[in-house]
Amino acid sequence: MKWKGRQGSSNVKDKRGMTGKSMAGIGGGVGLVIVLIVTLLGGNPSDLLGSLNSTEPNNGSSYVETDEEKELAQFVSVVLAETEQVWTKEFRKNGLEYREPTLVMYSGSVESACGMAASSVGPFYCPGDKKLYIDLSFYQELKQEFQAPGDFAMAYVIAHEVGHHVQTLLGTPEKEMPDRSNVSETEYNRYSVRLELQADYLAGVWAHHVQGENLLEEGDLEEALNAASGVGDDRIQKKAQGYVVPDSFTHGTSEQRKRWFNKGFKSGDMNEGNTFKANSL
Numbered sequence: 001m002k003w004k005g006r007q008g009s010s011n012v013k014d015k016r017g018m019t020g021k022s023m024a025g026i027g028g029g030v031g032l033v034i035v036l037i038v039t040l041l042g043g044n045p046s047d048l049l050g051s052l053n054s055t056e057p058n059n060g061s062s063y064v065e066t067d068e069e070k071e072l073a074q075f076v077s078v079v080l081a082e083t084e085q086v087w088t089k090e091f092r093k094n095g096l097e098y099r100e101p102t103l104v105m106y107s108g109s110v111e112s113a114c115g116m117a118a119s120s121v122g123p124f125y126c127p128g129d130k131k132l133y134i135d136l137s138f139y140q141e142l143k144q145e146f147q148a149p150g151d152f153a154m155a156y157v158i159a160h161e162v163g164h165h166v167q168t169l170l171g172t173p174e175k176e177m178p179d180r181s182n183v184s185e186t187e188y189n190r191y192s193v194r195l196e197l198q199a200d201y202l203a204g205v206w207a208h209h210v211q212g213e214n215l216l217e218e219g220d221l222e223e224a225l226n227a228a229s230g231v232g233d234d235r236i237q238k239k240a241q242g243y244v245v246p247d248s249f250t251h252g253t254s255e256q257r258k259r260w261f262n263k264g265f266k267s268g269d270m271n272e273g274n275t276f277k278a279n280s281l
Helices: 029-039 067-093 138-144 151-170 172-176 185-212 220-230 233-241 254-267
Strands: 012-014 102-106 109-112 115-118 124-126 131-135
Touching: 012 067, 067 102, 067 151, 067 185, 102 109, 109 131, 124 151, 131 151, 138 151, 151 172, 151 185, 151 220, 172 185, 185 220, 185 254, 220 254
Parallel strands: 012 102, 102 131
Antiparallel strands: 109 115, 124 131
8 A cells, every 4th residue: 555655644643652451361372262252353342341350550571663563553554544535535525524533542452331351352342432542562463364465455454443433423322232231242243243244334435435545555455355264254263173153253254254345445426335234244
């Protein structure tokens, strides 16, 4: 993505190096992947995070930014600025006002209106405070654990979280998601998948408009599609436990995530991605 020299967002809050609580009982291996399945890339972490115990603040060594992290922080800021420009225009076209979210960069753990989160949770959006949260170390995880390298893979992640902000502003969760206490877990998961795939679609809509500004470089679209595929529920579960349980999917399969991002990319219309009305995902 052609981003260097472009204006960054003023809505970035840097909390890296600030000490805070960390979630207890969350480690590597299967436990980590279960957390990722629930919350990675835009799940509502409040359902999980609010019920977890936390430890006392960790007053460990101070955070030191590397040159790579400095550049990545600048990149994240520029991507957020690009989402602000695109969604402000798109909302205006539809007679609506876009309210920009805040993106919080943190290291290790962070406190949000949705509860405490460790970096192992992955990037997430909290509707309670309308903020995006990201530990920049996820960029390395995206490359190494999910085999999704490239700057536009990271841009897709941010755009997906912003997609959840768009849904929140439009009232989509309230309109489409059932009361969790009135449906089975399996049924609720099906709705969750549709919510996540719509966020992928909206990320694709954003990418469509970025392409229209001639900001995409060769291979960028493939990087985003590869990232969408890498975080599919089926792929994550297969890696974690050797088999998949479709009824427990909360974000969609690799193929579904790629498909809906691509639909948004080809359409560029925020109104054409109603996954809740789709007969087939």
